[in-house]
Amino acid sequence: MKRVNSPFLVSSILIVFLWVLSKNLGWINDLFLPTPKQLLTAFVSLFSEHDFLDDIIASVLRVFSAFFFSAIIAIPLALLMFNNKTLRQILAPYIDFIRYLPVPALIPLTILFFGIGETAKIVLLFIGTFFQLILLIIDDLDEIPKEHFYLTYSLKLNGFQEMWYMFRKTLPQIYDNSRITIGWCWTYVIIAELVASSSGIGHMIKEAQRFSNTPNMYAGIITMGIIGFGTDFLFKKFYPSFFRYKMKAKM
Amino acid sequence: MMIEIQGLTKRFGQLVVFENFNLSIRKGETVALVGPSGCGKTTLLNCVTGLDKNYDGQILINGLNSKEYLQEKRISIVLQRYSNFEWQTINENIRSAFVNRNITSEEQEKTINNLIERTGLLGFENSYINELSGGMQQRVAVARALAQSNEILAFDEPFGSLDIENRSSLQILFREQITKKNLTAIFITHDIEEAILVSERIAILKKIPSLVTKIIETNNITDKYSQEFNSLKEEVEKTLKL
Numbered sequence: 001m002k003r004v005n006s007p008f009l010v011s012s013i014l015i016v017f018l019w020v021l022s023k024n025l026g027w028i029n030d031l032f033l034p035t036p037k038q039l040l041t042a043f044v045s046l047f048s049e050h051d052f053l054d055d056i057i058a059s060v061l062r063v064f065s066a067f068f069f070s071a072i073i074a075i076p077l078a079l080l081m082f083n084n085k086t087l088r089q090i091l092a093p094y095i096d097f098i099r100y101l102p103v104p105a106l107i108p109l110t111i112l113f114f115g116i117g118e119t120a121k122i123v124l125l126f127i128g129t130f131f132q133l134i135l136l137i138i139d140d141l142d143e144i145p146k147e148h149f150y151l152t153y154s155l156k157l158n159g160f161q162e163m164w165y166m167f168r169k170t171l172p173q174i175y176d177n178s179r180i181t182i183g184w185c186w187t188y189v190i191i192a193e194l195v196a197s198s199s200g201i202g203h204m205i206k207e208a209q210r211f212s213n214t215p216n217m218y219a220g221i222i223t224m225g226i227i228g229f230g231t232d233f234l235f236k237k238f239y240p241s242f243f244r245y246k247m248k249a250k251m
Numbered sequence: 252m253m254i255e256i257q258g259l260t261k262r263f264g265q266l267v268v269f270e271n272f273n274l275s276i277r278k279g280e281t282v283a284l285v286g287p288s289g290c291g292k293t294t295l296l297n298c299v300t301g302l303d304k305n306y307d308g309q310i311l312i313n314g315l316n317s318k319e320y321l322q323e324k325r326i327s328i329v330l331q332r333y334s335n336f337e338w339q340t341i342n343e344n345i346r347s348a349f350v351n352r353n354i355t356s357e358e359q360e361k362t363i364n365n366l367i368e369r370t371g372l373l374g375f376e377n378s379y380i381n382e383l384s385g386g387m388q389q390r391v392a393v394a395r396a397l398a399q400s401n402e403i404l405a406f407d408e409p410f411g412s413l414d415i416e417n418r419s420s421l422q423i424l425f426r427e428q429i430t431k432k433n434l435t436a437i438f439i440t441h442d443i444e445e446a447i448l449v450s451e452r453i454a455i456l457k458k459i460p461s462l463v464t465k466i467i468e469t470n471n472i473t474d475k476y477s478q479e480f481n482s483l484k485e486e487v488e489k490t491l492k493l
Contacts, residue, residue: 147332154325155347169338245380246381
């Protein structure tokens with residue numbers, strides 16, 4: 001039987017209790033914190049009257065498409081940079097430079113180049129994750145012990161095979177890093193949607209703010225948290241299936 | 252000669268590891284390298300196997316310059332810190348020896364099964380590396396090196412971390428395969444008994460700049476308790492102390 005995370009359960013019950021108590025005693029104004037009932041009503045209304053599901057789908061699609069493009073470019077490019085010193089010397093400074101740029105600072109430029117459509121948002125998220133992910137993958141490749149290279153050398157593998165073996169060696173770390181970067185992607189999608197969007201969770205929060213609809217704002221924030229938590233949960237859940245060889249106990 | 256090291260000079264900055272170092276190894280012969288820690292045994296192995304190409308002097312392998320030889324062929328390497336492909340099963344790890352080689356799947360299967368049996372890994376064919384003990388993991392590395400069928404093997408304290416039983420069985424397997432396939436090997440070890448058991452000749456190296464101070468013929472002694480074995484052991488120990 002699966003073990004229940006009791007400390008989490010107790011703390012969440014405590015939070016709800018404090019929330020109800022503070023509202024009943026009138027400690028916090030409704031403008032800052034809605035009652036549980038108001039929040040529940042907001043959720044019902046968002047899903048039944050305001051197509052909130054479409055907003056969720058829009059945000060999720062943005063995050064996953066941007067992450068998909070980041071990963072399929074970052075992984076082979078990191079392997080190439082790791083294997084080619086000159087390429088690494090050329091690209092590494094640019095990657096480091098762009099990596100330090102705050103993503104919101106790039107919003108005006110992405111709008112200028114790509115308008116306010118989906119492309120601009122995906123490009124923005126791509127910039128936010130690609131440069132982080134590639135650096136993390138190169139770090140993982142740098143950590144491969146030299147014995148691995150001695151082994152692949154002695155097998156006389158060709159360049160492509162050698163890269164494939166490096167990829168396989170670092171795949172569990174790449175998987176973990178993907179979990180982290182997808183979290184950053186969620187931060188950036190909300191920023192992008194808050195500034196220029198007509199759909200998405202961020203857009204809904206911005207609209208709620210315009211009309212001082214605090215319950216809807218909270219509903220949007222909680223939804224984001226749940227999706228992030230769920231993504232993380234799924235990543236962790238599938239780790240043992242993808243990396244069975246890591247889970248086996250030593251004799 | 253299968254391997255001829257002629258006038259090898261190797262420096263790490265100001266540190267001179269080898270200066271005009273010479274050593275010859277005949278075809279089908281195993282030479283054990285013994286010497287104090289830091290005398291350059293592993294560096295020598297790296298130069299021969301092509302892992303380190305930055306040296307002066309010449310290394311000839313089968314009459315060819317080592318760089319030329321290594322463009323076509325490889326030397327099987329087994330290190331003390333074993334390295335296997337953790338995402339592959341034992342069977343797949345040994346099979347990786349046949350990558351880019353024209354060997355029929357029947358032949359591959361036969362070699363793998365034989366080596367699995369000989370290395371005591373029977374029943375673990377489909378286990379992953381992480382499921383095995385350190386000794387068993389090292390046996391996989393040895394099995395793969397032997398499956399490669401390269402004409403030269405380079406072993407750098409391969410059995411150093413194993414218990415006596417594992418060590419002994421792998422020493423026997425190593426000797427058997429080397430003799431059967433007429434392979435040439437360089438075997439680095441700190442264990443004098445092991446050096447006698449696995450090699451035809453023992454090259455004793457002194458501290459850097461390293462030189463071969465003495466080469467001792469082992470005459471293929473296998474009986475650890477014989478008088479001849481003990482005298483040989485004493486001779487190696489005495490030379491090492493000089």
